[in-house]
Amino acid sequence: NAGVMQNPRHLVRRRGQEARLRCSPMKGHSHVYWYRQLPEEGLKFMVYLQKENIIDESGMPKERFSAEFPKEGPSILRIQQVVRGDSAAYFCASSPPTYNEQFFGPGTRLTVL
């Protein structure tokens, strides 16, 4: 059973461009969570999604950030018009419907030039 997959692992964007981060949860997991880790800091919750639904987006910046988890395909975290402050590691985690723990992907490291 493959673990949580994230791609790309590294992403470089110039200011003003769009960044798309993808997360494929573990097989059988219908819950996805996105976290952001700024350099030398802990992980900050961004958003919690189930298939086709956003359950909790209390950690998402109000502008430029959006997330989706469609019926088919990976979850996408989209950052529009990136700025240097968006440079961070973005981690995705998934869990099964009967929650017990979250399984983390390897992360996508976004660098904004």
Place this chain on the structure above:
Amino acid sequence: AQSVTQLGSHVSVSEGALVLLRCNYSSSVPPYLFWYVQYPNQGLQLLLKYTSAATLVKGINGFEAEFKKSETSFHLTKPSAHMSDAAEYFCAVTSNTGGFKTIFGAGTRLFVKA
């Protein structure tokens, strides 16, 4: 609201010495508690978890943690540090309050001296 406090952003021990990483939490409902380890430029690996069963939880790599409700603590220990234990450690709390949002502590970086 949930929160996690990790006391000490940096802890340094000698190889073979006891490792103690402190974590205190607050939660309005019974929590799930976790310890994760992160090596440089890698993702998070689960060390151990507390989910309302035994209060003393044993994890991987010789780590264990004890849930103390009266102290709202979940400290991580290892009897004898190894050089390979040098990493960042995160305590986390989750509870079902309409969603399983996980709150992470700021992390403790463990240094192991030869």
